[in-house]
Amino acid sequence: MSYMEVPEASxxxxxxxxxxxxxxxxxxxxxxxxxxxxxxxxxxxxxxxYILGMRGDRPSEVYTTALDEHDVIFGSEDRLREAIxxxxxALCPELIFVLSCCASEIIGEDVACASREASTGARVVAIAAxxxxxxxxxxxxxxxxxxxDQLARATVRVDPLAVNLVGMLRAGPDLEDLRQLxxxxxxxxxxxxxxxxxxxxxxRLSDAAxxxxxxxxxxxxxARRLEDRFGTPWIVEEFPMGQKATTGFLERVARALGLPxxxxxxxxxxxxxxxxxxxKRIAIVSGPTRAVAVTRLLAAHGALPRLVAVEFDPSVRExxxxxxxxxxxxxxxxxxxxxxxxxxxxGIDLLIGGMLELPVARSLGIxxxxxxxxxxxxxxxxxxxxxxxxxxxxxxxxxxxxxxxR
Numbered sequence: 001m002s003y004m005e006v007p008e009a010s011x012x013x014x015x016x017x018x019x020x021x022x023x024x025x026x027x028x029x030x031x032x033x034x035x036x037x038x039x040x041x042x043x044x045x046x047x048x049x050y051i052l053g054m055r056g057d058r059p060s061e062v063y064t065t066a067l068d069e070h071d072v073i074f075g076s077e078d079r080l081r082e083a084i085x086x087x088x089x090a091l092c093p094e095l096i097f098v099l100s101c102c103a104s105e106i107i108g109e110d111v112a113c114a115s116r117e118a119s120t121g122a123r124v125v126a127i128a129a130x131x132x133x134x135x136x137x138x139x140x141x142x143x144x145x146x147x148x149d150q151l152a153r154a155t156v157r158v159d160p161l162a163v164n165l166v167g168m169l170r171a172g173p174d175l176e177d178l179r180q181l182x183x184x185x186x187x188x189x190x191x192x193x194x195x196x197x198x199x200x201x202x203x204r205l206s207d208a209a210x211x212x213x214x215x216x217x218x219x220x221x222x223a224r225r226l227e228d229r230f231g232t233p234w235i236v237e238e239f240p241m242g243q244k245a246t247t248g249f250l251e252r253v254a255r256a257l258g259l260p261x262x263x264x265x266x267x268x269x270x271x272x273x274x275x276x277x278x279x280k281r282i283a284i285v286s287g288p289t290r291a292v293a294v295t296r297l298l299a300a301h302g303a304l305p306r307l308v309a310v311e312f313d314p315s316v317r318e319x320x321x322x323x324x325x326x327x328x329x330x331x332x333x334x335x336x337x338x339x340x341x342x343x344x345x346x347g348i349d350l351l352i353g354g355m356l357e358l359p360v361a362r363s364l365g366i367x368x369x370x371x372x373x374x375x376x377x378x379x380x381x382x383x384x385x386x387x388x389x390x391x392x393x394x395x396x397x398x399x400x401x402x403x404x405x406r
Contacts, residue, residue: 014336016311016356019131021101022048023139025062027218028127028147030171032198033094035063035087035122038129039080039111040101042066063087072107080114088120094199096122105130123199125150137217137287137312140169144193144222147202154230155206162190163253164208166226166234167219170374171196177379178214181246184262185254193222195374206230210256212237215289217313239293242384243269244300269381272388274301276395277350280367283307283343285353288316290372294352297384299323303391306346309334340364349398352391367398 025036025048038045045064065083067076080098087096100111105128115126127146129139144167163182168175175196179189190208191201211226211234213219223234235256240249247263254261282305284294291310298305308320309331320330331342343351343364351361354372361368369390370376376390377383 016334016336016339018051018136019102020134020136020139020142021099021129021131022051023134023136023141024099024127024129024143025139026052026136027140027143027169027194028097029062030169030195030197031095031097031202032196034097034199035061035091035093035095036097036099037063037065037080037083037087038099038101039065039076039083039104039109039114040067040099041103044101044103067103072103075107075109077109077114080109080111081118084115084118084124085120088118088122093122096120096124098124098126099129100127101129102131105132123151135312140167140215140218141221144219145225147193148205148222148225148229151199151202152205152226152229153203155204157207158209158232159188159190159207160209161187161257161259162208163187163210163212163257164190164205164226164232165192165195166211166213166223167215167217168192168195169215169218172374173377174374174379174383177377177383181240181250181380182253184265185250185257185259186262187253187257187259193219206232208232210234210253212253214239215287216315217288238296239289239378240380241293241297241378241387242300243381245293245296246380246384267381270385271301272385272392274303274388274392277301277388277392278303280349280395280398281306281347282350282352283309283346283348285309285311285339285351285357286372287311288313292316292319293378294371294387295320295323297387301388304328305352307331307342307348309339309342336360350391350395365399367394369394 042064045062049062065080084096098111098115112126115124118124127143191205211223211232213223213234213236216236226232237249240246250263251261284291284305288310291308295308304324304327306328310316312333314332317330317332348366350367351357352369354370358368377386
């Protein structure tokens with residue numbers, strides 16, 4: 001497969017991002033004992049279920065009211081109420097999330113009203129997720145803020161040792177490792193917004209003494225809302241990967257809570273032989289949280305990337321450029337064609353990205369490592385060791401520059 005050069009002003013582009021509905025579903029998809037219902041055509045939900053399943057995010061099943069031509073002309077709020085009540089009877093969830101999408105918003109369906117009028121034992125939360133109103137990271141951010149508004153309750157007593165992780169959308173080994181790391185300071189995780197959370201945890205968000213935003217674009221608005229409603233202070237933290245980053249993370253959290261950092265309990269970092277990795281021309285294509293964290297880890301071990309392409313959030317450019325110095329280039333919100341052009345220009349050997357980058361890497365004959373899904377361990381010292389081993393193994397399998405086709 002070859003990729004043609006597309007001029008900057010071209011009216012046809014290969015999209016790099018998806019819609020607000022995807023972001024909303026990603027934000028709530030791992031909340032326990034919940035059901036997700038999209039008031040829209042079946043195709044929207046099919047593709048989101050497919051993508052999330054392929055990414056390994058393992059969301060709860062996402063249901064649809066399967067709007068058709070008749071519904072678009074005559075409306076279908078009655079069907080929506082019936083669908084909500086059916087899921088309540090069939091699944092007995094604690095929460096039912098009801099999401100609008102482009103189609104239902106264009107025809108003026110009142111999803112919030114139908115959600116209020118449905119007779120259920122579950123809490124029903126309506127979320128506006130029409131794709132024309134924003135993209136996937138707007139879906140992340142606005143959904144987290146709406147969860148704070150609709151579910152969080154005022155506390156009787158703030159626990160001085162309790163923290164919330166805000167903007168953590170992936171459950172799995174990284175979440176468990178973050179819990180363990182924070183326990184070294186004497187702190188405990190009160191709730192996660194939202195990975196693996198329960199209704200009870202979301203209701204007690206105000207119990208925490210500190211909110212730790214681990215993904216700034218996703219979690220900042222929710223943290224501000226928690227501060228507005230309950231006075232809870234918050235800090236923004238990079239995803240801690242490796243000894244140095246983890247030490248700094250624990251020291252800053254402990255300082256905010258007035259606790260000892262507990263960094264003496266961190267294990268020593270066992271770094272694999274990085275010779276093959278340092279010889280490769282590396283690119284990272286990622287969201288801002290992983291882009292910053294992985295770049296910092298590689299910089300700490302003398303394997304600076306030549307290219308870092310960040311899918312959104314221009315605010316991280318300066319941080320990444322400081323780490324790279326003159327060694328590499330940073331792209332913010334690049335088009336697909338621009339990424340392919342720059343991979344060729346920099347002669348990249350090894351691409352750290354997600355599933356979307358795999359066919360690009362194959363077409364260019366370069367190595368690919370996917371560390372963007374929730375099943376991979378990347379946090380702390382053990383996570384960094386795991387990531388470096390994966391990268392070193394991939395680097396050893398990549399052809400040398402002299403034998404690699406371009």
